[in-house]
Amino acid sequence: MLTNGELVELLDPASTVLLTVECQQGVVGTDSALPELAQEARASGALGHVARLVSAAHTAAVQVLHAVAERRPDGRGANHNARLFRAAQRLPVQQHSGTKAVRIAAPIEVAEEDLVVRRLHGLSPLAGTDVDALLRNLGCRTVIVTGVSANVAIPNAVFDAVNLGYTAVVPADAIAGVPADYTPAMIRHTLSLVATITTTDAVLGSWKHPRRGARGLTS
DSSP states (O other), rough: OOOOHHHEEEEEEEEEEEEEESSSSSSSTTSSSHHHHHHHHHHHHHHHHHHHHHHHHHHHEEEEEEEOOOOOOOOOTTTOOOHHHHHHTTTSSOOBSSSSSSOTTTTOOOOOOOOOEESSSSSSSSSSSSSSHHHHHTTEEEEEEEOOOTTHHHHHHHHHHHHTEEEEEGGGGGESSSTTHHHHHHHHHTGGGEEEEEEHHHHHHHSSOOOOTOOOOOO
């Protein structure tokens, strides 16, 4: 467990990026293709915690990057090599490019300075997308991973971030999966081995007094 001072150092706004994963209306919104996951994300408070983190990041000049999963209506370029992909094709709500389903869901607010990266294939917000290049250009060393789902995309994001040389931080109360008891088990037995596990309040506390050199701040 990190001390408060160590967490403040790790989450320096100048070298930290807050990543939201698939926090889009067609996944966690009221008209979700995955109503059980959407319900859990809201009932657990995870979606609200993501919104709090995003708001605080805007205030602290921490870069926010939203990773969105979508597909073309014709499915061109999308994966078909796993059961999950084939099941998604039959869902009543499709994550089609340009539709309401791929907009960031309330109560998360997207600021003008936020980056939005949309992927048409795969399971990971990082692999095969622009995210890694953007993080490096931003001088990022620490990635805070939030959103859904703890079943698939979140562990993919954490593993890829670590493999690419970033330090991954996961606020345990700002991710969700199904069933409800799966998420804490996955955090304890898997993510805690490779990521720094913390809470939303601890992250917010570390940003109360942004350090010199934070993005967008004057000395």
